[in-house]
Amino acid sequence: MSPRVRHLRATAPFGVFALLMLALPFLGGCTSIGDFGRLQAPLVNDDIHAWVGQEAAARAGGPVSVNNLTDDERTLRDLAFPLIEPSYDRQRWDAVVLEYGQNRVFRRSLWAFDPAAYYAHLVGPFHRSSSARYNQLIDDMRNDIVRIDPFFSTARRVVDIDRRREKSMQYVSTLSPPEQISAMARVGENSLTIAWVHHSLTERCAAYRYALEHLTVAEPMPVAAEAERILTELQQQIAGNQIVPLPRFAALAAPVVVAEK
Secondary structure: OOHHHHHHHHHOOHHHHHHHHHHHHHHOOOOOEOHHHOEOHHHOOOOOOOHHHHHHHHHOOOOOOOOOOOHHHHHHHHHHHHHHOOHHHOOOOOHHHHHOOOOHHHHHHOOOOOOOHHHHHHOOOOOOOHHHHHHHHHHHHHHHHHHHHHHHHHHHHHHHHHHHHHHHHOOOOOOOHHHHHHHHHHHHHHHHHHHHHHHHHHHHHHHHHHHHHHHHHHOOOOOHHHHHHHHHHHHHHHHOOOOOOOOOOHHHOOHHHHHHO
């Protein structure tokens, strides 16, 4: 064994190291991403994105539920991830680590927003012509539009079930305090996941707007009008899906945290 591998074994967290080892067979193909920007099937399990709800709650200072995810709650998190990670990160070689939420630096960066970062990516070495830059911008916006309806359709079902859950808890006299806390924590996780996606989409529109405006000045092309039309459509889709105006923890909500959001 080389000194480099021994060093990795000695210093890397076990979870990250195990995932990297799992990903090695796919490095020969340059990426762990398959068709349509999805991970290769052998790398996926049912709870691959369970950390999304936990991260949303932890970020807001809320509790994390120990209950199992329902099918809709699991789908909500699966559909949320592509809408909160930067669109230009989908082809990263370490996508498997990011999908499982193992990279703490990556998780922290999800909450940081730089409107110029997307434009910097477009004018980087991966897009060598003006047409390629405009096409990438249009493709990314269209992909977001396609993803919005499935996510918010699931979100509406989850919100409806959570309202029923809150009502039914009033009639179950045998619930223990830990069960009550875990149930209400899950309501908070779900609500915050939905709010996170909506906030992320709003930031994406700002980044797309920044990129389009700067491209129009630096590299004007007729296709800019099409990009403007698609951006307007995306903004309308986002405005029509604000189903959770503010993050909520129901009975366990911290008023200061909610006010800040």
